[in-house]
Amino acid sequence: MSPHPLPGALPAPRRPTADSVPSLRWGVLGTGWIASRFVASLQSSTTQRVVAVGSRTQASADAFATAHSIERAVRRATALVADPGVDTVYVATPHHLHRESALLAIEAGKHVLVEKPLGLNAIEAQEISDAAAAAGVFCMEAMWSLFLPRFDVVRQVLDLGMLGDVRTVLADHGEHFDAPHRILDPAMAGGSLLDLGTYVTTFATWVLGPASRVQASGSMTPRGVNGQAAMVLTHAGEATSVLHSTLLTRTPTAATIAGTAATLTLPGPFFQPGDVAVTSADGSRTLTWTEPEPIGHGALFHSALEAARCIGEGLLESPLHPARAVVRNMTALDEVTRQVGVTYAPTR
Ligand SMILES: NC(=O)c1ccc[n+]([C@@H]2O[C@H](COP(=O)([O-])OP(=O)(O)OC[C@H]3O[C@@H](n4cnc5c(N)ncnc54)[C@H](OP(=O)(O)O)[C@@H]3O)[C@@H](O)[C@H]2O)c1
Structure with missing residues (x-):
């Protein structure tokens, strides 16, 4: 391949702006380190709405909801994914629970953004992706970089x-x-x-x-x-x-x-x-x-x-x-x- 001459400057990035995309209603599953940073980032830089949080304990859900001014705090993952006011679930549980958490949300008809790694291995990643495609919901690994x-x-x-x-x-x-x-x-x-x-x-x-x-x-x-x-x-x-x-x-x-x-x-x-x-x-x-x-x-x-x-464009991935x-x-x-x-x- 013949070398491309270096231009005068590097290309400018093209990323969606906060007001160019629909405002989703997010439910967050897990109340740990990354969940807290993700919610803070959404709230400070976007018009995305975090409307519910799910935890293994009511106390942890309540504390997280208070810290981030989130309307609803529930004790079970099943309750979070059943919330009709949630359209997208952010999965922020530990790796070994990504499959279980993501499939639960997908089966409830929610779009999912799943923390990395999507699954423990290629088989789990494929299974989660296939389930989302079959359910007609969006699925993406949150490989944020x-x-x-x-x-x-x-x-x-x-x-x-x-x-x-x-x-x-x-x-x-x-x-x-x-x-x-x-x-x-x-x-x-x-x-x-x-x-x-x-x-x-x-x-x-x-x-x-x-x-x-x-x-x-x-x-x-x-x-x-x-x-x-x-x-x-x-x-x-x-x-x-x-x-x-x-x-x-x-x-x-x-x-x-x-x-x-x-x-x-x-x-x-x-x-x-x-x-x-x-x-x-x-x-x-x-x-x-x-x-x-x-x-x-x-x-x-x-x-x-x-x-x-x-999701606004109707894409599943x-x-x-x-x-x-x-x-x-x-x-x-x-x-x-x-x-x-x-x-x-x-x-x-
Ligand atoms: N993108 C990034 O930069 C980045 C950075 C760090 C982590 N991550 C990813 O995010 C995921 C979570 O990491 P983290 O550092 O936030 O972990 P963490 O601080 O340990 O939080 C995980 C949360 O999952 C919930 N959980 C549910 N079942 C659990 C169980 N059996 N044991 C422990 N926690 C359980 C807990 O919330 P409740 O107690 O409320 O149920 C816990 O707070 C990981 O898969 C990791 O790879 C991504």
Whole structure:
């Protein structure tokens, strides 16, 4: 492929604005860390309405509803999904409950935005997606990075061929966690892979497509969850991704997409809002897109806007993150999981 000359500037992101999509009535299932940030993000940056919250305990539901000024607080997931005033359920339970939570909402006829990972493996992801399609409701994995303005800049750089022939993807995700945290708990499908590893494998398969070969090496914590994993994926045309996830150490969490004409870098944390830099292969020129948004989980609302946009257009999945992309990622991650010797307790 002949190199695309670098233009004067990187493309501007094209993402839906808060007032360009219908205002959905959201029910939130789970009252933990991400649920709180998701609701705060919607309430501060969109016209989306969070009308109900569901928890395992009435006290927790009430406390969450009070903290976020939510009208209705219910004790059971079944009560939340049966609420006729809710049209979309945000699933924010731990990984091992995503399948159960999502299927419950889908069977009740609700659209679902399910926290990552959509399921514990490719089979669960496919099952959830198929159930939503059969029920005629929208379903999307809340892999929030893909809906950020930053990622739309990357999307356009790739689509325009500015990097030339993309040969290499590098990405890492290493974070520190204090006990007790569900990521350290084997009973909750803990370990680095489903929380952190899925970001790097999603990124690699998003850029390079499915993995034709997976080589992985990892280690377990004394409690029996995956501590860290190094992964090498081979994609079409022998393009390679070199990936790492760990809960044992804090790593740069940066990502690189290298092509024959130019190299794109996402300074860490690559999966959050942040800058995009593209440097010509000879190193003589760099273009930078500078992130106007503050870094952090305040940007979670972009995935809700994408869900609202799609639901408003009558779509059952997002063209930016369809079921086949989730299954493609989970298939690679399943093979990593197998090679590093992790098993997750069955969820049925
Ligand atoms: N997009 C992101 O940046 C991001 C960041 C963090 C996490 N996540 C994802 O979001 C999901 C939740 O993570 P989190 O960090 O928010 O977890 P968390 O703080 O532990 O919250 C999970 C919530 O699920 C509910 N729950 C239902 N059954 C449960 C059970 N058997 N054990 C524990 N909790 C149960 C609990 O709410 P009740 O007590 O009210 O029932 C709990 O507060 C995970 O799948 C994770 O991958 C995404």
